[in-house]
Amino acid sequence: MNLVELAFVLLGALALGAGALAVTTARVVHAALWLAASLAAVAGCFLLLAAELLVWIQVLIYVGAVVVLVLFALMLTRAPTGPVPGAPRARLIVAGVVAAATAAVLLGTLLGTLGGERIDLDSTRVGTASEMGGALFSGWVLPFEALSVLLLAALIGAIALTRRLTAPAPSRRRSEEQPADAAGSTAGHEEGSGR
Amino acid sequence: MSLAFPLAVSALLFSIGVFGVLARRNAVLLLVSVELMLNAANINLVAFDAWWADALHAGQVLTLFVITIAAAEIGIGLAIVLLVFRARGSSDLDDLGILDERADVPEPIEADIEAPAAIEPHEVRA
Numbered sequence: 001m002n003l004v005e006l007a008f009v010l011l012g013a014l015a016l017g018a019g020a021l022a023v024t025t026a027r028v029v030h031a032a033l034w035l036a037a038s039l040a041a042v043a044g045c046f047l048l049l050a051a052e053l054l055v056w057i058q059v060l061i062y063v064g065a066v067v068v069l070v071l072f073a074l075m076l077t078r079a080p081t082g083p084v085p086g087a088p089r090a091r092l093i094v095a096g097v098v099a100a101a102t103a104a105v106l107l108g109t110l111l112g113t114l115g116g117e118r119i120d121l122d123s124t125r126v127g128t129a130s131e132m133g134g135a136l137f138s139g140w141v142l143p144f145e146a147l148s149v150l151l152l153a154a155l156i157g158a159i160a161l162t163r164r165l166t167a168p169a170p171s172r173r174r175s176e177e178q179p180a181d182a183a184g185s186t187a188g189h190e191e192g193s194g195r
Numbered sequence: 196m197s198l199a200f201p202l203a204v205s206a207l208l209f210s211i212g213v214f215g216v217l218a219r220r221n222a223v224l225l226l227v228s229v230e231l232m233l234n235a236a237n238i239n240l241v242a243f244d245a246w247w248a249d250a251l252h253a254g255q256v257l258t259l260f261v262i263t264i265a266a267a268e269i270g271i272g273l274a275i276v277l278l279v280f281r282a283r284g285s286s287d288l289d290d291l292g293i294l295d296e297r298a299d300v301p302e303p304i305e306a307d308i309e310a311p312a313a314i315e316p317h318e319v320r321a
Contacts, residue, residue: 023215
């Protein structure tokens with residue numbers, strides 16, 4: 001085992017340990033932060049596999065944007081910061097059995113067929129920004145453009161989903177339904193203050 | 196470097212993601228587990244790119260596309276989770292057993308706008 005393999009094993013162990021904590025920890029905010037640690041370790045694995053541009057994209061998009069988005073979503077859904085009860089034990093056992101079976105199948109097929117191969121890191125072409133740009137805009141232009149349309153659709157979709165369509169409705173409700181609704185809203189306020 | 200190390204890491208990371216998808220109760224943390232599974236696939240793509248010494252960099256370009264699609268997926272997914280939370284007052288997947296709009300919570304959206312002081316009506320479990 002040379003130095004590169006040792007570094008890869010350490011980074012891989014870090015990614016796996018942080019990932020395992022992200023799916024098992026009882027505190028939901030800690031799960032998002034362990035996800036950031038796991039994704040950063042995966043970025044280190046990319047670096048050892050000569051994917052230079054992907055390291056920066058991984059750090060920018062995943063560790064930066066996606067983790068912050070997850071933390072925002074946890075805040076907006078008012079997730080508790082303390083420990084929360086997990087799934088029932090029966091479901092944990094089923095999930096563990098399915099995950100172990102998945103790992104066995106994947107490890108068996110991948111290592112059984114390709115486990116003996118070696119990556120020649122001296123002859124491989126490092127994926128620098130210029131190298132990746134050349135590949136992207138020579139052979140992958142059409143998928144690239146299709147992805148830009150997909151991102152635009154996702155942007156519009158996210159805005160359309162979370163927009164509050166009831167913006168003019170409350171004033172109309174207040175002016176028109178105030179007399180009929182007074183008893184109900186008073187009861188609601190009492191219930192709210194009682195908590 | 197032996198190809199076995201990236202393959203083993205990606206297979207184990209993928210099964211960790213499978214465990215998280217099956218065991219987590221919070222919808223946001225389910226999306227976190229899906230991200231772990233996507234990253235396991237990315238490690239495989241990058242490893243095969245380096246193994247093949249591909250001039251067109253198919254593996255790394257596809258990894259770039261997967262990262263893009265994952266960003267779009269988590270944006271839409273979190274928007275849907277937020278919408279479900281607004282409509283039902285919970286992001287616990289065990290509570291979301293019905294598909295129709297018959298929520299047992301009477302219009303928490305209105306309460307959200309008009310009375311910000313009284314907006315902690317439900318406990319959220321993970």
